[in-house]
Amino acid sequence: MVLSTHLHWDHAGGFTRLSPGGQVEVTFPKARHYVQRREWDFALDSDPRSRAAYLADDFVPVADAGLVEFVDGDAEILPGVELRLTGGHTPGNQVVIFRSGELAAAMTGDLIGTTPHLRRAWNSGGDLDVVRALQEKGRLLDEAAAHRWLLVLGHESEQAAGYVSPEGEWTPEPGLRA
Numbered sequence: 001m002v003l004s005t006h007l008h009w010d011h012a013g014g015f016t017r018l019s020p021g022g023q024v025e026v027t028f029p030k031a032r033h034y035v036q037r038r039e040w041d042f043a044l045d046s047d048p049r050s051r052a053a054y055l056a057d058d059f060v061p062v063a064d065a066g067l068v069e070f071v072d073g074d075a076e077i078l079p080g081v082e083l084r085l086t087g088g089h090t091p092g093n094q095v096v097i098f099r100s101g102e103l104a105a106a107m108t109g110d111l112i113g114t115t116p117h118l119r120r121a122w123n124s125g126g127d128l129d130v131v132r133a134l135q136e137k138g139r140l141l142d143e144a145a146a147h148r149w150l151l152v153l154g155h156e157s158e159q160a161a162g163y164v165s166p167e168g169e170w171t172p173e174p175g176l177r178a
């Protein structure tokens with residue numbers, strides 16, 4: 001199973017690779033790749049600014065191989081593995097949540113890319129729908145603080161994962177480094 005938050009090249013580039021002969025091939029040919037349908041549609045027909053962020057060779061070969069599972073909205077794809085559609089950053093952006101009993105970890109992708117983005121009013125310059133991105137980030141931070149979810153940030157190099165308090169204080173998880 002391959003999970004990513006969205007199809008920008010820096011989040012989906014690992015779906016494919018170049019073979020020794022220079023051909024594009026699927027990196028994980030036995031895996032199902034879960035993609036929001038609206039993310040897929042947008043990646044193939046996006047706005048002028050987004051066009052450079054989507055590389056068809058990253059994801060079209062996966063569909064050609066029959067390995068894409070299209071998702072419409074929120075879904076629990078395995079017990080304890082949830083995809084939550086957020087939009088905001090891109091139309092089909094999702095966060096990935098892993099649950100086990102009382103414990104949970106969330107892959108935030110670009111919704112909270114680095115620790116400065118933990119601030120509720122700071123968003124990525126790449127967000128297409130800023131208000132929605134900030135709303136969904138606020139919702140995620142509220143839940144993460146209330147239930148002590150481990151947050152795994154999409155682009156953070158120094159403190160890749162940690163916990164946030166209701167006051168917004170960040171406690172990095174020392175065992176996890178990017």
Ligand SMILES: [Zn+2]
Nearest residue numbers: 008089110126
């Ligand atoms: Zn992105």
